[in-house]
Amino acid sequence: MAYPTKYERQYDYVAYQNANPTRPLPATKVNADLNAAAQSTSEIVDFLKGFSRDDGKLANESVDWDQLSLAVKASIGDTTSVDEVLERIDEAEAAAVAAENAAAAASSSANSAAASVASAAGSASAANASAVAAAASAENASATVASIGGDKYAFETSTSMAAPAVGGVRFNNATLGSVTALAFSAQSAAVGNPNIGAFIASWSASTNTVKGIIEVRKVGAPGTFAVFAINGAVTNNTSWLQVPVALVASGGSFSAADILSVEFSRAGDKGAISGIRAARISFNNTNFTFVPTNPNQYKLPVWQAAEFNVGGLYAAEPHLVAAFIPPAGTKLIHLHAQIWIISGLKTTGTASVVAKWIKNAQVDGNGVLLAGTGIQVATGLASPSFWGADSGVLQSTGIDIPSPGDYYNLFFFFDTPSLGSTVVTVDGNPFHSFAMAHTFE
Incomplete structure (x- = not known):
């Protein structure tokens, strides 16, 4: 639509009235001027209807993409506009650097030529003003890009864990929830593609999980x-790096060539162990008889002595x-027991022995295990390889992460062919055992 016709008055009524004070205005002239004004007004109204509504606001769909400013296009994510804004930022920063260099050169000239101090100072002042203006321009250009923080990368849709293009990043799965690794180019997508490979390689330096x-x-x-937790060591392939991850949270989806902001936050190192406690108890006898009340049940031995008890780790417990x-x-408890017999085992039947660590055990009046959680089992067979002419050794070891109120002890079990009816006796041969524990706080 063409612009409305601009109204221009066609007749000088003041001059006519001065010359003919008693005569009316010429009707034909008045009518022609009014028609011209009416035509201009009508064209203006039609012109306004083309892009405005009757409530004074812009008409729907009256603004096209070409009418948007560069800043608006960049703020809604148009990558071409973002690139142009970044280019302007770079140009402004370069202008600022050039201006600062000019100011430095002018200042140096002033110091070396005293006769032209005034002229050099004027030049330096002008250059400084130019630098300030360029810096302001760069700041204004930066403000048009929404939240550009961290290191910039361009998203690649390939899920292959191989070298991305310079400035590229890719995930090993198209579904964010299934991503377990990220591949970063050692060079970011920032201006000049700076190499930040050493920085990315340090992302797994924490001793935490x-x-x-x-x-x-x-x-x-x-x-x-997408927010990811790093859960393993970064693999540095020189030109690109692979980072093992697990998804924490996400929103939306990424498309090819999307400009991404990547920010890293390091986890603190794992806390140090502040204290260690230890205790050891023993049992030594030459005549040990075991008659289980119930078949195939574990029994609590009566320990003879606590050889050491650092920090009161071995203490009174109502059930045992x-x-x-x-x-x-306590972060961890380590349990270890050892049992051995010298010169064989003499019994009224063939037997084997088991030693087992039990957590939170419940026993009957004879010390037979009723309930509890097994930590570790080790078994020695009644064969020459264990109970023959040579001495034999049985060990039982366990590791556990205790909860408040947990307690631990070692139980024995002698297995006979008649499932417990046979008396098992170590007669005249030393039967030795010890149980010990260490805790780490």
């Missing part, structure tokens, strides 16, 4: 994001008389 957090967001669309009881805050 979770090494850190990676937050990936689409530039100009903060609702499109005494047990290894970890204090609150």
Whole structure:
């Protein structure tokens, strides 16, 4: 639509009135001017209807993509506009650097030529003003890009764990929830493609299980994001790096060539162990008889002595008389027992022996195990390889992460062909055993 015709008055009524003060205005002239004004007004109204509504606001679909400013296009995620804004930022920064260099050169000239101090100072002042203006221009250009933080990368849709293009990043699965590894180019997509490979390689330096957090967001669309936890060692392939991850949270989806902001937060190192406790108890006899009340049940031995008890780890316990009881805050308990017999086992029947660590055991009046959680089992067979002419050794070891109130002890079980009816006696041969525990707080 063409612009409305601009109204221009066609007749000088003031001059006519001055010359003919008693005569009316010429009707034909008045009519022609009014028609011209009416035509211009009508064209203006029609012109306004082309892009405005009757409520004074812009008409629907009256603004096209070409009418949007560069800043608006960049803020809604148009990658071409974002690139142009970034290019302008680079140009402004380059202009600022050039201006600063000019100011430095002018200042140097002033110091070396005293006769032209005034002229050089004027030049330096002008250059400084140019630098300030260029810096302001760069700042204004930066403000048009929404939330560009972290290191910039371009998204690639390939799921192959191989070298991305310079400035590229890819995931090993198209479904965010199934991603277990990220591949980063050692060079980011920032201006000049700086190499940040050494920085990425340090992302798994924490001694914690979770090494850190990676937050990936689409530039100009903060609702499109993925947050990953690093759960293993970074593999440095020189030109690209592979980072093992697990998804924490996400929103939206990424498309090919999306400009992404990548930010890394390191996890702290694993806390140190603050205290260690230890205790050892023993049993030594030359005549040990075991008659289980119930077939195939474990029995609690009566320990003879506590050889050492650092930190009170071996203490009174209502169900077992005494047990290894970890204090609150214990991170780990290590349990170890050893049993051995010299010169063989003499019994009224053939037997084998089992030693088993039990957590939170319940026993009957004869010390027979009724309930509890087994930690570890080790078994010695009644064969020459264990109970023959030579001495034999049986060991039982367990490791556990205790909860408050847990307690531990060692139980024995002699198995006979008649399932417990045979008396098992070590007669005249030393039967030795010890049980010990260490806790780490």
